[in-house]
Amino acid sequence: xxxxxxxxxxxxxxxxxxxxxxxxxxxxxxxxxxxxxxxxxxxxxxxxxxxxxxxxxxxxxxxxxxxxxxxxxxxxxxxxxxxxxxxxxxxxxxxxxxxxxxxxxxxxxxxxxxxxxxxxxxxxxxxxxxxxxxxxxxxxxxxxxxxxxxxxxxxxxxxxxxxxxxxxxxxxxxxxxxxxxxxxxxxxxxxxxxxxxxxxxxxxxxxxxxxxxxxxxxxxxxxxxxxxxxxxxxxxxxxxxxxxxxxxxxxxxxxxxxxxxxxxxxxxxxxxxxxxxxxxxxxxxxxxxxxxxxxxxxxxxxxxxxxxxxxxxxxxxxxxxxxxxxxxxxxxxxxxxxxxxxxxxxxxxxxxxxxxxxxxxxxxxxxx
Amino acid sequence: xxxxxxxxxxxxxxxxxxxxxxxxxxxxxxxxxxxxxxxxxxxxxxxxxxxxxxxxxxxxxxxxxxxxxxxxxxxxxxxxxxxxxxxxxxxxxxxxxxxxxxxxxxxxxxxxxxxxxxxxxxxxxxxxxxxxxxxxxxxxxxxxxxxxxxxxxxxxxxxxxxxxxxxxxxxxxxxxxxxxxxxxxxxxxxxxxxxxxxxxxxxxxxxxxxxxxxxxxxxxxxxxxxxxxxxxxxxxxxxxxxxxxxxxxxxxxxxxxxxxxxxxxxxxxxxxxxxxxxxxxxxxxxxxxxxxxxxxxxxxxxxxxxxxxxxxxxxxxxxxxxxxxxxxxxxxxxxxxxxxxxxxxxxxxxxxxxxxxxxxxxxxxxxxxxxxxxxxxxxxxxxxxxxxxxxxxxxxxxxxxxxxxxxxxxxxxxxxxxxxxxxxxxxxxxxxxxxxxxxxxxxxxxxxxxxxxxxxxxxxxxxxxxxxxxxxxxxxxxxxxxxxxxxxxxxxxxxxxxxxxxxxxxxxxxxxxxxxxxxxxxxxxxxxxxxxxxxxxxxxxxxxxxx
Ligand code: SF4
Ligand code: SF4
Numbered sequence: 001x002x003x004x005x006x007x008x009x010x011x012x013x014x015x016x017x018x019x020x021x022x023x024x025x026x027x028x029x030x031x032x033x034x035x036x037x038x039x040x041x042x043x044x045x046x047x048x049x050x051x052x053x054x055x056x057x058x059x060x061x062x063x064x065x066x067x068x069x070x071x072x073x074x075x076x077x078x079x080x081x082x083x084x085x086x087x088x089x090x091x092x093x094x095x096x097x098x099x100x101x102x103x104x105x106x107x108x109x110x111x112x113x114x115x116x117x118x119x120x121x122x123x124x125x126x127x128x129x130x131x132x133x134x135x136x137x138x139x140x141x142x143x144x145x146x147x148x149x150x151x152x153x154x155x156x157x158x159x160x161x162x163x164x165x166x167x168x169x170x171x172x173x174x175x176x177x178x179x180x181x182x183x184x185x186x187x188x189x190x191x192x193x194x195x196x197x198x199x200x201x202x203x204x205x206x207x208x209x210x211x212x213x214x215x216x217x218x219x220x221x222x223x224x225x226x227x228x229x230x231x232x233x234x235x236x237x238x239x240x241x242x243x244x245x246x247x248x249x250x251x252x253x254x255x256x257x258x259x260x261x262x263x264x265x266x267x268x269x270x271x272x273x274x275x276x277x278x279x280x281x282x283x284x285x286x287x288x289x290x291x292x293x294x295x296x297x298x299x300x301x302x303x304x305x306x307x308x309x310x311x312x313x314x315x316x317x318x319x320x321x322x323x324x325x326x327x328x329x330x331x332x333x334x335x336x337x338x339x340x341x342x343x344x345x346x347x348x349x350x351x352x353x354x355x356x357x358x359x360x361x362x363x364x365x366x367x368x
Numbered sequence: 369x370x371x372x373x374x375x376x377x378x379x380x381x382x383x384x385x386x387x388x389x390x391x392x393x394x395x396x397x398x399x400x401x402x403x404x405x406x407x408x409x410x411x412x413x414x415x416x417x418x419x420x421x422x423x424x425x426x427x428x429x430x431x432x433x434x435x436x437x438x439x440x441x442x443x444x445x446x447x448x449x450x451x452x453x454x455x456x457x458x459x460x461x462x463x464x465x466x467x468x469x470x471x472x473x474x475x476x477x478x479x480x481x482x483x484x485x486x487x488x489x490x491x492x493x494x495x496x497x498x499x500x501x502x503x504x505x506x507x508x509x510x511x512x513x514x515x516x517x518x519x520x521x522x523x524x525x526x527x528x529x530x531x532x533x534x535x536x537x538x539x540x541x542x543x544x545x546x547x548x549x550x551x552x553x554x555x556x557x558x559x560x561x562x563x564x565x566x567x568x569x570x571x572x573x574x575x576x577x578x579x580x581x582x583x584x585x586x587x588x589x590x591x592x593x594x595x596x597x598x599x600x601x602x603x604x605x606x607x608x609x610x611x612x613x614x615x616x617x618x619x620x621x622x623x624x625x626x627x628x629x630x631x632x633x634x635x636x637x638x639x640x641x642x643x644x645x646x647x648x649x650x651x652x653x654x655x656x657x658x659x660x661x662x663x664x665x666x667x668x669x670x671x672x673x674x675x676x677x678x679x680x681x682x683x684x685x686x687x688x689x690x691x692x693x694x695x696x697x698x699x700x701x702x703x704x705x706x707x708x709x710x711x712x713x714x715x716x717x718x719x720x721x722x723x724x725x726x727x728x729x730x731x732x733x734x735x736x737x738x739x740x741x742x743x744x745x746x747x748x749x750x751x752x753x754x755x756x757x758x759x760x761x762x763x764x765x766x767x768x769x770x771x772x773x774x775x776x777x778x779x780x781x782x783x784x785x786x787x788x789x790x791x792x793x794x795x796x797x798x799x800x801x802x803x804x805x806x807x808x809x810x811x812x813x814x815x816x817x818x819x820x821x822x823x824x825x826x827x828x829x830x831x832x833x834x835x836x837x838x839x840x841x842x843x844x845x846x847x848x849x850x851x852x853x854x855x856x857x858x859x860x861x862x863x864x865x866x867x868x869x870x871x872x873x874x875x876x877x878x879x880x881x882x883x884x885x886x887x888x889x890x891x892x893x894x895x896x897x898x899x900x901x902x903x904x905x906x907x908x909x910x911x912x913x914x915x
């Protein structure tokens with residue numbers, strides 16, 4: 001079963017913290033992979049917060065192809081970071097030849113474009129790269145977005161950490177929000193894209209459990225937005241719903257929960273906003289999720305949240321200290337990273353609430 | 369010896385033979401009195417008995433007149449195999465037996481010079497139905513715990529009304545981060561996903577109709593199941609139109625517009641809106657045929673509700689005076705929506721046919737946002753009267769057509785915007801929950817059923833040609849007759865009780881099916897939960913094949 005975790009911190013953090021968080025929950029997952037998304041980057045990316053960074057795992061040919069496409073579109077590279085890899089024998093990892101994190105300047109004619117135009121361009125570029133590299137398995141394009149990097153690999157998370165030198169903290173590769181999961185996708189084909197977390201236009205989502213409504217979600221989402229593609233894992237649908245409700249429809253975050261886990265009719269009828277709730281349920285019946293799952297999400301403004309299915313069939317716990325808030329499937333993960341916190345203030349979220357961590361690390365609980 | 373008349377009708381030419389044991393019969397007369405078809409009659413037979421009392425034969429003869437019961441040898445009063453005689457006989461002396469050598473289809477046409485008509489039961493070829501080749505195959509296991517059918521709450525409601533796509537919802541975001549309404553939306557009623565199908569007050573006896581209406585009210589008010597009943601074409605008693613129970617009724621308007629005049633006239637005195645309006649374009653049991661209510665069923669109260677004389681009432685196969693589907697739908701929808709001031713959802717019912725997906729595609733574009741539902745009616749159901757040739761040889765089964773419509777909506781990203789309701793032989797085996805559940809997984813929002821409701825009430829007809837005499841007005845159990853004596857065989861309270869109990873049982877069964885697949889809402893579109901044991905069915909419906 002999946003174990004998931006997320007850290008939001010006042011200071012920049014190295015992913016070793018995320019590895020630590022996940023490693024203690026090792027008994028609960030199957031050691032088949034590790035993936036993480038980092039938002040609000042520090043270290044070498046700190047001075048490029050407004051420029052998009054490409055996260056890519058590929059062959060030599062794939063890299064050339066990707067760079068050609070970007071150059072042709074007018075993007076110019078301003079930074080490249082290739083993690084030093086540790087190719088010790090015996091490591092359980094199915095690695096790609098290259099891992100590339102490159103920051104680009106926008107094409108000249110886009111420099112004055114609106115934020116929205118830039119965001120659409122970045123999505124189109126990522127999709128274009130993805131399809132170009134997908135053809136003959138030349139690589140995987142995880143994200144192309146300002147202030148975000150993504151790393152995914154198949155193998156034992158511990159060994160993946162060793163391979164990328166992620167166990168040794170440094171101040172080069174850091175971020176204030178890190179989400180991570182230990183496990184490859186197991187429900188469907190094993191492909192790198194299928195590993196959580198998933199990322200789209202500033203939104204990140206990861207989940208443990210299962211999406212019973214995968215088929216319905218997928219059939220509906222496919223025609224909703226060009227970015228809703230792949231569907232390598234049933235949990236990807238959670239990301240697309242989050243993106244759709246929050247960004248495309250422009251509804252406030254609490255309505256994400258009303259879409260994925262609508263209140264029972266009996267309860268909704270008693271509410272003052274029942275007309276809106278019914279309208280939402282009617283129009284978006286195909287985005288409902290019947291669980292069982294826990295979702296962790298990050299919004300483009302780096303706000304972190306978690307929520308559960310309507311019956312709370314999966315565990316999750318939120319622990320905090322002065323300068324960190326951690327969301328984790330199991331409390332042992334938090335114990336590992338924040339051993340000295342006051343565990344009495346740990347939150348075990350209810351089925352009908354969203355727990356939100358804002359940028360001041362204030363933890364809010366929103367009843368649905 | 370009389371000359372042989374080879375063309376005389378004998379019981380051996382008829383679909384049923386009445387088997388009679390004179391030695392057990394006490395001549396009480398019950399069977400003859402009860403047979404609404406006059407298919408048996410008393411007769412006196414002349415008997416000759418020879419006997420001898422001495423040691424050597426000294427034959428003596430005695431003649432006597434013996435009263436017996438015998439079968440009518442007529443194509444008019446032929447036995448329908450309903451078995452009422454057997455039910456009433458205190459001595460097990462009589463009962464119908466199916467006659468495999470029947471010449472009925474030929475001699476009836478030859479002698480009558482007319483097409484055969486019968487009550488709407490479809491004798492579909494093939495013994496296993498498509499729905500029975502499908503199983504609910506996705507059972508939650510380790511990663512996907514099943515729900516508990518007894519303990520968890522389930523939402524068993526389906527929308528009736530036009531569903532707007534999310535970006536068209538009339539919302540604005542308030543300053544405190546809430547969604548507030550900012551305009552009008554089409555009316556939507558959330559109702560129980562099984563509608564009591566459209567059977568008119570002329571087709572059913574008033575006691576049957578009353579029983580069903582009573583059950584509907586009881587299910588709503590005492591059991592908390594918001595079940596709706598469709599009036600069928602032919603109007604509604606004024607008292608009901610003016611009562612608060614109207615809110616449980618879906619009013620139907622069909623091509624004959626029977627009864628609609630009275631509904632319109634009563635509007636000013638209505639205290640409740642009806643649950644919806646259903647415009648019947650076509651029906652599944654006899655697609656292409658209009659409605660047919662024969663004069664013998666047009667009783668006094670039917671004449672007054674519909675405003676018609678006692679004559680055969682033929683509802684034309686299409687709405688007269690309309691040129692195309694778009695036009696008809698626009699016109700009707702606009703007028704009927706307007707009639708109820710756009711507070712009542714208006715849906716359309718068409719026959720499943722090779723072309724129904726085109727009609728659906730047409731509606732899905734619905735620029736006025738007024739198509740409140742697409743009711744798709746397939747063969748294998750039906751209650752009304754029809755020409756046998758239409759019943760047996762035209763029409764389309766429902767399963768694949770429903771699936772086609774759903775997938776057409778999926779292709780356009782418009783699934784759910786016009787709720788899909790399906791019917792046609794659902795619950796034929798008695799298990800409506802299973803059939804309805806599978807139909808929902810294939811894309812239906814809900815189902816409607818008529819024939820099964822009759823069966824709940826005590827209909828003895830079946831799909832093997834038993835009874836099916838609904839057209840004659842001689843229904844032996846009082847369900848589809850307007851003859852007072854026959855209608856009084858039916859106890860409306862008992863009818864209501866049976867329907868209520870069936871719905872309660874079905875409600876339980878829905879939960880028993882939803883729990884294992886991990887659904888707490890209706891499984892609309894969850895085709896991944898189904899598997900087919902037949903490759904062709906699996907391919908056609910795009911579900912998993914298992915063997
Ligand atoms: S009901 Fe039975 S006993 Fe009575 S007349 Fe008919 S066959 Fe004879
Ligand atoms: S409704 Fe009456 S007439 Fe029709 S099949 Fe049933 S019992 Fe026979």
